[in-house]
Amino acid sequence: MARIILDRLKERFGADVLETSSQHGDDVAVVTPARWREAAEFVRTDPRCACDYFVDLSAIDCCDNGDPEARFEVYVIAYSVARKHRVRLKVRLPEDNPEVDTLIPVWVGANWMERECFDMFGVRFKGHPDLRRILLYEEFKGHPLRKDYPAQQAQPLVAYREGTYDKLRPFLADEGMPLDRTFKAAQDPD
Amino acid sequence: MADVELETRVVGGGDAGFVTTKFEALLAWARKYSLFQYPFATACCGMEFFAAASPRYDIARFGAEAPRFSPRQADVLWVVGTISQRQAPVLKRIYDQMTEPKWVIAFGTCASCGGFYDNYATVPGIDKILPVDVMIPGCPPRPEAVLDGLMLLQQKIGDGDRTTAVVKNTQLPDGAEEKLERLYNIRMRP
Amino acid sequence: MEPIDLEYDDAELELPSEPMSLNMGPSHPAMHGTIRMVLKLDGETVKSTDIQPGYLHRAFEKMAERGTWAQVFPYTDRLNYCSPLLNNVGYALAVEKLLGITVPRMGQLLRVVHGELSRMADHLTCNGAMAMELGAFTPFLWYLKAREWIWECHETQTGARMTHSYFRIGGTALPATDQFVARARKTVQRVLEVVAEGESLLLRNRIFLDRTQGIGVLSRETALAYGVSGPMLRGSGVDYDVRKDKPYLTYGEVDFDVPIGEDGDTFDRFMVRSEELRQSARIIEQTLDLMEKVDPRSPDAKVSVDDPRVMLPPKSEVYGTIEGTINHFKLIMEGVDVPAGEAYAYTEGGNGELGFFVVSRGGGTPWRVRVRSPCFYSLQSAKGLIEGGMLADIVPIFGSVNMIGGECDR
Numbered sequence: 001m002a003r004i005i006l007d008r009l010k011e012r013f014g015a016d017v018l019e020t021s022s023q024h025g026d027d028v029a030v031v032t033p034a035r036w037r038e039a040a041e042f043v044r045t046d047p048r049c050a051c052d053y054f055v056d057l058s059a060i061d062c063c064d065n066g067d068p069e070a071r072f073e074v075y076v077i078a079y080s081v082a083r084k085h086r087v088r089l090k091v092r093l094p095e096d097n098p099e100v101d102t103l104i105p106v107w108v109g110a111n112w113m114e115r116e117c118f119d120m121f122g123v124r125f126k127g128h129p130d131l132r133r134i135l136l137y138e139e140f141k142g143h144p145l146r147k148d149y150p151a152q153q154a155q156p157l158v159a160y161r162e163g164t165y166d167k168l169r170p171f172l173a174d175e176g177m178p179l180d181r182t183f184k185a186a187q188d189p190d
Numbered sequence: 191m192a193d194v195e196l197e198t199r200v201v202g203g204g205d206a207g208f209v210t211t212k213f214e215a216l217l218a219w220a221r222k223y224s225l226f227q228y229p230f231a232t233a234c235c236g237m238e239f240f241a242a243a244s245p246r247y248d249i250a251r252f253g254a255e256a257p258r259f260s261p262r263q264a265d266v267l268w269v270v271g272t273i274s275q276r277q278a279p280v281l282k283r284i285y286d287q288m289t290e291p292k293w294v295i296a297f298g299t300c301a302s303c304g305g306f307y308d309n310y311a312t313v314p315g316i317d318k319i320l321p322v323d324v325m326i327p328g329c330p331p332r333p334e335a336v337l338d339g340l341m342l343l344q345q346k347i348g349d350g351d352r353t354t355a356v357v358k359n360t361q362l363p364d365g366a367e368e369k370l371e372r373l374y375n376i377r378m379r380p
Numbered sequence: 381m382e383p384i385d386l387e388y389d390d391a392e393l394e395l396p397s398e399p400m401s402l403n404m405g406p407s408h409p410a411m412h413g414t415i416r417m418v419l420k421l422d423g424e425t426v427k428s429t430d431i432q433p434g435y436l437h438r439a440f441e442k443m444a445e446r447g448t449w450a451q452v453f454p455y456t457d458r459l460n461y462c463s464p465l466l467n468n469v470g471y472a473l474a475v476e477k478l479l480g481i482t483v484p485r486m487g488q489l490l491r492v493v494h495g496e497l498s499r500m501a502d503h504l505t506c507n508g509a510m511a512m513e514l515g516a517f518t519p520f521l522w523y524l525k526a527r528e529w530i531w532e533c534h535e536t537q538t539g540a541r542m543t544h545s546y547f548r549i550g551g552t553a554l555p556a557t558d559q560f561v562a563r564a565r566k567t568v569q570r571v572l573e574v575v576a577e578g579e580s581l582l583l584r585n586r587i588f589l590d591r592t593q594g595i596g597v598l599s600r601e602t603a604l605a606y607g608v609s610g611p612m613l614r615g616s617g618v619d620y621d622v623r624k625d626k627p628y629l630t631y632g633e634v635d636f637d638v639p640i641g642e643d644g645d646t647f648d649r650f651m652v653r654s655e656e657l658r659q660s661a662r663i664i665e666q667t668l669d670l671m672e673k674v675d676p677r678s679p680d681a682k683v684s685v686d687d688p689r690v691m692l693p694p695k696s697e698v699y700g701t702i703e704g705t706i707n708h709f710k711l712i713m714e715g716v717d718v719p720a721g722e723a724y725a726y727t728e729g730g731n732g733e734l735g736f737f738v739v740s741r742g743g744g745t746p747w748r749v750r751v752r753s754p755c756f757y758s759l760q761s762a763k764g765l766i767e768g769g770m771l772a773d774i775v776p777i778f779g780s781v782n783m784i785g786g787e788c789d790r
Contacts, residue, residue: 024723053607054757055726056737060722109608112757112760134434137275145441151309158276158278234542241527244525245524246525257409274434310439
């Protein structure tokens with residue numbers, strides 16, 4: 001199967017591949033945060049891996065492992081259409097300030113997944129051009145898929161906001177309608 | 191004119207006869223059989239709303255066939271599906287844009303009370319943000335229940351009743367239960 | 381006298397246009413599903429766009445962490461509500477992968493038949509809605525009529541029209557009824573007739589062709605990098621179908637083709653879905669044949685695994701024996717004890733690769749259920765399709781992306 005990817009990764013990155021496993025036939029490699037993007041780049045471009053298809057990126061909150069240095073596990077799954085194998089790369093991030101390189105230069109599809117990951121877990125992606133909430137709204141406080149966020153903790157309803165005329169730049173996650181009759185912002189000289 | 195019979199009097203007879211009635215009763219009668227609807231379809235229930243509008247169930251039989259996708263032209267706001275916290279201001283805005291008289295139908299359990307999505311993201315029933323006339327339970331309700339809900343609304347319009355009503359189980363006609371039990375060999379009665 | 385226009389160069393006649401921002405959605409009639417697009421227009425050309433999903437975020441993944449493993453099924457129904465049973469299958473397979481169990485043959489066949497029927501309903505809805513948004517209302521009504529027949533077929537089996545929750549961890553809720561095979565055969569035939577009828581209205585229709593052909597072209601490389609899957613990816617010419625590339629259940633035993641588009645435009649995506657309807661029908665026909673060949677006395681004829689740790693006992697035992705009652709109680713209250721570990725299982729959903737990434741820490745409650753929802757990926761790529769095109773083309777492009785709110789926003 002896809003053991004080849006794991007072997008190639010270990011060959012290339014040596015001790016930076018912290019562990020590998022193949023539970024239930026899913027090949028997993030855990031890499032260090034420093035070489036996260038490099039590993040992804042390698043998996044995509046190496047001719048024997050050739051994982052050109054971006055499958056998924058998300059995170060797991062491992063708050064039960066008792067190690068604040070490895071609370072979040074961010075994973076990315078990639079697949080090779082030609083070679084028909086897939087691999088899951090993982091990186092472990094600390095509880096305070098979880099941050100890792102963005103994968104957008106490798107797979108452009110990582111854009112929204114990283115935004116979602118930020119929205120749900122608060123993991124930040126270094127170099128992401130547009131890191132804002134995607135499924136929830138700006139006023140939302142906290143990150144709901146963290147285990148310490150109670151599922152039923154509702155937040156107050158947001159009021160309807162008047163949109164600003166030049167809201168396209170910068171794209172704000174604004175709930176208003178840009179063409180409101182009042183055109184408050186449009187009357188401004190700027 | 192059978193519905194406004196109580197307040198209606200036929201004066202004279204033959205070809206030259208005319209009818210007197212109360213203006214309000216006539217207006218209510220006219221309104222309830224020409225409901226222009228605004229389907230605010232968000233989720234799964236939208237599929238059943240399609241089904242109710244399509245030829246088999248044919249909501250047009252009740253004078254409610256014309257969807258108007260501008261809230262200013264609509265009489266009935268069908269809130270079809272889950273309303274999330276993010277969606278709520280938008281729904282409120284649409285309701286405010288509708289002209290009087292206006293009615294609201296909460297289609298499905300999610301719109302009525304939030305359903306089994308009792309979590310941070312979902313509004314637990316649209317009656318938290320706007321007045322509701324008819325609630326149709328079901329996840330999603332069957333088209334028959336939808337038609338029941340529409341008929342209930344028409345009855346309420348005729349009566350001038352603005353309290354919230356819930357669609358109940360349909361009462362089978364006399365003898366129907368025995369017949370069903372006999373035909374399908376099932377027990378319907380407790 | 382010469383017309384006055386000729387004195388001017390064309391370029392001079394161009395009026396200077398202010399860029400205009402326009403808000404499409406979240407409650408737009410052509411946006412089936414709730415989504416908001418902020419568009420920046422130059423005349424009728426879309427200069428840039430910001431697609432904002434999330435208006436139907438219902439916290440599926442959070443809710444899944446609250447109950448037992450089996451209690452996730454009703455939530456999966458409401459992910460892609462056009463094809464609920466495909467979601468049921470995907471989730472069941474993911475948990476079964478963790479548990480290391482395989483469903484008996486009859487259960488697998490039932491899953492294939494119901495899944496493919498669901499896929500037919502999904503594609504009918506998508507193609508019908510897309511035609512409707514281009515003004516062709518009749519095919520939509522016809523396709524809905526056909527969808528009703530499929531739902532009836534599901535209803536006789538599962539008891540629900542739409543949200544079935546029919547599959548269980550380790551099998552199905554009930555064996556097939558006596559009439560199921562005959563009814564499914566008849567339904568498929570009737571649906572195919574309707575599909576041909578609908579196509580006869582569309583495929584020689586100038587408006588439909590002009591508005592779909594060459595519109596919203598998605599290249600092969602972009603599609604791959606965005607993680608687009610399903611009919612949309614195949615429309616772009618990539619031969620990737622999970623049913624073929626990694627056959628699960630009994631897809632390896634049946635003969636079917638994977639339709640591939642050439643240009644990657646809206647029309648190709650429509651045609652891929654149309655053809656997939658026929659291929660699904662072929663799969664169903666062959667699977668029904670396989671079902672009839674199963675010896676009713678053999679263990680293959682069971683629909684669920686015979687393991688009291690996973691499957692609920694039959695009702696007669698629950699009410700009649702103390703062991704059955706305790707077994708039932710433990711399974712309902714504590715859930716199936718899934719060993720610790722994590723697994724990613726993927727199936728071909730209505731819109732593409734539907735993956736469930738499940739993490740267990742042991743015990744009856746999932747630690748994390750992540751759904752890889754195909755729409756989310758397709759929708760992300762739609763930004764590139766819309767920009768540079770005309771405002772009116774958003775509608776057919778969006779119809780062919782087939783964004784389903786429940787699945788996209790979870």
